Amino acid sequence: MAKRSRKQRRRFARKKGQEFKAAVRGEGKRPKARNPMVMALILRNGSGSHGDARKAASKVACRKKVREDD
Secondary structure, three states: OOOOOHHHHHHHHHHHHHHHHHHHHOOOOOOOOOOHHHHHHHHOOOOOOOOOHHHHHHHHHHOOOOOOOO
16 A cells, blocks of 8 residues: 555545534534444453564564674
8 A cells, every 4th residue: 555645644634524524513424333342342451462473573674783794
């Protein structure tokens, strides 16, 4: 996925804000309701984040100190 430019990010955020305000007023489409059971699973405490092992390994590999072999 390509990264958006700063201008595009601002424009998209402004559009989302306008859509949200219109939905609050009762105009336009309403935001979808979330499943309460899914939200409970997402927001519960205890297990924490397991992370992405492949991403972590790549990050460590790209940021190791460089040694010069003399």
